[in-house]
Amino acid sequence: MTSETEINADPGAAENKKTSLNKPYFSTTDIIVISMFGALGIVIGILGNVLHGVSGLLFIGPFLLHTLLPGIVVFACAATVRKAGTATMYSLIVSLIAMPLMGVPLFIVMYVVQGLLIDGFTLAMKDRMWSRWGIIPAATVYGIAGILILYYVVLGASGLVFPEWVIIPSIPLNLVFAIPAALVGLQIGQRAITTLGG
């Protein structure tokens, strides 16, 4: 949970690097932090599906309720724990509980793929990921994958078809929500690290 930058800034923190908190596997605190974010994700997942379900055809629904709010939480979770596997574990917790509870099990695919993609970025970019410019590529892929999976997998497998002119403009519109979500998530994650450290 301690970044390289912080370790370099604080010589005492280098010692901490040897403790379980900085091992690649999850410490007890990591596990509980992911669970707590999972709980928040469950609440937002349920809320999102209720509001989106009731709003029916509200065009803004998928972007606000399936990208912005879940995006803030998933990126805040990943930015707090900062270990590969965090986003996938979070996504599994949220999707396995919230999505069947709302009768939309197909959304599990969307959550898991998005989690895997964020973890892919965490692995590939290491500590560079936890900066404003580092998190934007992950948010971009998160946003694009979200829309493609929503239209082609979740709605596609439900038998609902949409023309290209609906899907293509949805991608930049979804990014308008995904990138701020990631930036807010990163900011919350940085504050959460301070809170945990204190």
Place this chain on the structure above:
Amino acid sequence: MRPIFQFVDGDTSVHRLDPRTKILWLGIVTILAILIQRPDLLLALFFLTLVPLVISRVPMHQLRLILFFYTFIFIGTTISQGFFYQPLTGPPPDVLFWLIPPDTPLLGAFTGGVSFTLQGALYGFIQGFRILSMLNASVTLVMTTPVNRIMAGLRELRLPFTFMFMLTTAVRFVPTIIEEYRTIANALKVRGVAKNPLRLVQYSMSPLILNSVRRCSQLALAAESRAFGSLAERTYYTSVKFGTGDRVSWTCIGISSVLLVWLSLAG
């Protein structure tokens, strides 16, 4: 804020089933709903998924809620596909009215015209049964199984202990998070900071997460002081086991699934 579909206590044969049977049912219905293309078989799947729901004697207020959701799903799928459905082969669908005529400047050229078609609406209505079949299976699981038994079922499916612990802790945290949100929202309202619901969410998200994270350190300490993860073998308060009802259910699920897949493949 609470889930729409909640556990309803009862003593029906569906309530007594092992949660694994109901989880399997949800998984199989999801797969069948994706695989089946024929409208008559989708209808058959929908009625098949209604059977356990009817046996579990859903109370009237929950039934009203389910019907409310059914209506919205049918309206949503019918309207969206009425506008967006385009058959890959065959004659063009019958246009009932144009939302954006093809000769509209800019939008008409971009979309090629948006019309509400009869075939599209019918197609959407039928696809509603696909979504509702999955919804029925989910509702059966949620309304007839308390969360601790769903967890026990998942545990018996040999999911890793750490993951199960995370799932249980997350479920345990949900009411705490909701309570915390209410406190923050009330504080913001009193201070007149957020009259707009969007602003309310924006301002409450950060303190909500940070307060919860603060609580995590204490919980982690408590878990470690109780030797979290030190024992390979564990005992549990809630246990689940297979009974005659489960064997009968598995047989019925197996036969109906094979039959539906076979009919679907037979065209």
